[in-house]
Ligand SMILES: Nc1ncnc2c1ncn2[C@@H]1O[C@H](COP(=O)(O)OP(=O)(O)OP(=O)(O)O)[C@@H](O)[C@H]1O
């Protein structure tokens with residue numbers, strides 16, 4: 407599945423619709439360059455459980471935890487993760503399947519993602535405010 411969003415708000419709205427369909431143990435891997443909209447996507451997804459301001463980038467904390475009514479959401483930023491030891495230190499393997507994962511910079515941990523990971527690629531389009539969002543592993547939900 408592929409869609410084009412024309413603004414940050416549209417990306418958030420799209421992610422919110424994804425959020426509404428979550429059961430509680432999905433692993434969502436986000437891919438895309440600096441400033442492409444990974445945090446905006448996460449903010450939108452989480453906003454179906456709370457207000458918009460709850461989400462900030464976990465660049466320094468590596469993982470933020472949000473308690474949705476029925477499950478937790480673990481929001482990872484793998485930008486600084488270089489090896490397995492780094493990854494273990496985030497709690498990635500301890501939290502897996504105990505909540506929903508939303509992962510920024512999934513490129514850095516590609517080898518450690520389970521097979522049933524939902525992969526979401528965000529790319530800039532020619533127009534500055536447009537993003538092409540491609541979903542893999544989501545269609546049969
Ligand atoms: N269609 C769009 N969807 C999402 N963001 C957009 C769109 N058009 C423009 N933007 C802008 O792109 C930026 C996305 O920032 P955001 O922090 O979400 O990116 P990121 O991928 O998380 O970056 P980082 O790699 O630093 O974590 C914002 O400034 C936002 O306003």
Ligand SMILES: [Mg+2]
Pocket residue numbers: 444445446463510
């Ligand atoms: Mg970000």
